[in-house]
Amino acid sequence: MGLIPTFTPSRRAILAGGGAGGLVLAFSLAGRNAAAQEAGKLNAFVQIAPDGWVTIVSKNPEIGQGIKTSLPMLIAEELDVDWARVRTVQADNDPEAYGRQFAGGSMATPLHWDQLRQVGAAGRAMLISAAAADWGAPADELSTEPGVVVHAASGRRADYGSLAAKAATMPAPALDSVPLKDASQYRIIGKPTPQVDVDAIVTGQPLFGIDMRLPGMLYATYEKAPVFGARVASADLAAAKAVKGVRDAFVLEGGEEFDGLAPGVAVVADSWWQARKGREALKVKWADHPTASQSSAGYAARAQALAGGAPGKTLRQDGDVAAGLAASAKTVEAEYFYPFLSHATLEPQNCTAHFHDGKMEIWAPTQLPEPGRQIVAKTLGLKPEDVIVHMTRIGGGFGRRLMNDYMVEAAAIAHRTGAPVKLVWTREDDMRHDFYRPAGFHFLRGGVSADGKIAAWADHFVTFGQGEETARSAGMAPTEFPARFVDNYRLDVSMMPLGVPTGPLRAPGSNAIAFVVQSFIDELAHAAGADPVAFRLQLLGDRGLVGEPGRGGYDAGRMAAVLRLVAEKSGWDQKPSEPRRGKGVAFHYSHLGYFAEVAEVAVGADGAVRVEKVWVAADVGRQIINPLGALNQIEGSVIDGISEMSGQITIAGGAVEQGNFDTFPLLRIDAAPVIETHFIKSDNPPTGLGEPALPPVVPAVANAIFAATGKRIRKLPLDPTQLAAS
Structure with missing residues (x-):
């Protein structure tokens, strides 16, 4: 294999691109940090060649989330070009040119939705200005078709390639001044588009680091x-x-x-x-x-000891939990555990x-x-x-x-x-020297009132950390649902030291917390004798936005809408008639996305669980940039979440015991469920899709297992011996 090609235009080339017979557009994005604004740095650009081909640089890392396709689509849409005449290339790391470059947090769409469309629109305005100057026509009389400026009154037409050199001499308009298309005019945004690298990937071209x-x-x-x-x-x-x-x-x-x-x-x-x-x-x-003295068995024993004592600190306390529990018609106590997990990336x-x-x-x-x-x-x-x-x-x-x-x-x-x-690295290196999804222990008490509502909720969360700081990705926010939705609510935390590295795993925090919270909600629904969907809708109530807009806010109306939609699409009211088969439901808000999911499972007599189908309802705002990429992300998240239910990383003598896929299994393709996805396009800014579909599937499957077997899943990974028919 040859060298991996890179595209690294110099600053001089960016500024002087018109002199080469083409147009290079470079604009300051409003969303970057103040230091970059003061320095006048560049962080996005487009090049138009004399032959009309458009090269769009993708500034962020491509990790399979499709960003090398979707972000250039934003620019291409407003630039008004033919997508078939667009090349996208991967930028090098260059904060002076691009500002911050990263892949994480499902933030690419929220950060770039407005700015990159403005970049494309500004480029289109410069091309129109160039044509207007050539033809002596008012710019407001001109329009564009893909790759062409048109003057309808005179019948004149000029392709972008012929205008590129002159357009490079035109002053760039302020990004916040350029008009943007109405969604009804989109030719590229919202159209299913294959990833730009797909041909190279399937033919084995050198794209990856390992190549x-x-x-x-x-x-x-x-x-x-x-x-x-x-x-x-x-x-x-x-x-x-x-x-x-x-x-x-x-x-x-x-x-x-x-x-x-x-x-x-x-x-x-x-x-x-x-x-x-x-x-x-x-x-x-x-x-x-010193870490040689640590082990998974030791963590579990320490967690039990901490749970039996006073918590290290209280993160949130609303109302009077003790009084709420005492007044409850029924109470439930449960201990939940989720293990350390490896990222297990296929490319080591x-x-x-x-x-x-x-x-x-x-x-x-x-x-x-x-x-x-x-x-x-x-x-x-x-x-x-x-x-x-x-x-x-x-x-x-x-x-x-x-x-x-x-x-x-x-x-x-x-x-x-x-x-x-x-x-x-070897596969063993990769699995034994990871930054693991932290394990966690939750000791829960809840009560339901005689009228079937949650009267009290208490969670003593035992996690890892030192002093006031939790280990990386091992914390839990005081606003985590159902906080603010239960009058008597308490979240305590106790921590124990950890010598094992931890870090974010897809939908960090949420991938574990959703399992605990949505499973325990199901337990309370069962105690109340209520339908799990109806119980959740009652809990959400008729509230709108709870808290401030952004990640700390929670729009109960949006969540209720996806919950109703997934119940409808999954035929929730029609329960499976076959023995040891059941449906489960869960929802979760993370990374600005509202997701509800229903899973249908079949549990064999030997306890083996097969997830037959998963229905997904999602609200990620008013626009999906690339529907094909969106489905890829949701389906990948669902499969990831199901796979996580079978794996664990255990520690003995301060070292990881697992080393390869024989001891840390991933879901096989023949075990993947049918996945059906539905979107609600709400009047909200578009948000990311790389992570928020994962958290709900784990409790949805766990709740479906309970519906099929009557056995509650409170500990992961799944243990078929505990689910075998008696």
């Missing part, structure tokens, strides 16, 4: 301690260096930051297999480390680095390229401007590649080696 090749490139592996943070006590490197093809083996001291350079031993060879064989020949002794962590001419050049599948650049510079004692990061397509991120530890490792090895080096 990278450079002349004279060597390959590296990196051995780290099984116990997180342990240093190298001693290393016998002779046997590794004796392996055919091994060029070098050496110790890197590393530091204590999980997302920096970990202590370890590098092996560099002519091929990756030789590097791996050399690594297997290493004889390394690891220093003692990798990075190619080359230190030359005093600069470190990096090709990396990273979700946060700029923090990666900064930590490499800090680790190696380089100036940040001497670290160059090229972004490659990412073979699965899910939050894992928000951390750049693999980038630092590759850079440190290349800095020592001098030649281009590609570091590729």
